[in-house]
Amino acid sequence: MKDLPQSTANVGKFQHSFVTASGEKRAVVALSQPESLWFNTGTLCNIECANCYILSSPSNDALVYIRADEVRTYLDQIEVRNWPIKEIGFTGGEPFMNPQMVDMAGAALQRGYRVLILTNAMQPMMRKSVQTGLLQLKSDFPDQMEIRVSLDHFSQEVHDAERGAGSFKKTLQGMQWLQSNGFTMAVAGRSQWGTNDADSRLGYAALFEKHGFDIDANSAGQTVLFPEMDETVEVPEITTACWGILGKSPKDVMCSSSRMVVKRKGAAGPTVVACTLLPYTPEFELGPSLEDAEQDVALNHPHCAKFCVLGGASCSA
Structure with missing residues (x-):
């Protein structure tokens, strides 16, 4: 499985791990404070x-179902490596397609992590089995x-254009079940449709009020608006000089x-x-263990620039 092909907008860029197309030193990020393991x-x-x-x-099973015993192995490694992890995140695909999703979440919760x-x-x-499992986890x-x-x-119109006819209604039904059962809920939206951040949040606020959802549309943690990850758009390569120019630090990057x-x-x-955004790019594969994963990461991909450094986005709360 490969990344989506890059457009000619970025030809010549992102070719070398530590040097940009202009010959400048590429920015590199150290794992300075591991707080989230996904x-x-x-x-x-x-x-x-x-x-x-x-x-x-x-039909895409390029990444297959991970098992609860494998998750527990990494939870053990967190303790061995003394990583100050606060949050364990689960993403997909659709996580609840995995038959061991509830068990995996329970394993992390039992260790005291936020999930x-x-x-x-x-x-x-x-599904009833999933609902029963989630309710038990919430109780415990x-x-x-x-x-x-x-x-x-x-x-509904815009959401369904992205996710398929009827998906908006089905998602709202799921959210209503979560709300009625007292789950802590947040929303992830996109900012690709030309609406500015303030107007988007107004739209979400109206939707949440209409349906009685206990979600703050003005909270970046409860209503997360992700910049679009479009590799056909030209983006600058991030050099070591960019930190000072942008007033940012490597510690700000995911x-x-x-x-x-x-x-x-x-x-x-x-x-x-x-990175959660680059599961198919060989350069960003670090190795089978958390010890392997402690190596520095060169920002050698368009997503590094647009999503993380310039967009300032993060998958964690």
């Missing part, structure tokens, strides 16, 4: 979005788990505080990648 539960999804950065679909699950809140989450570990629902836009565990189809076991 697990990709598998790329299979119940729907296929028009612009999915990880190419999830009902964040990303979901489209559609049929996989609404109150206020320790957050469900972040992918709601690309506050209007790979300074997080890693993601994936399991590739046909692989003997899971491996760790530097």
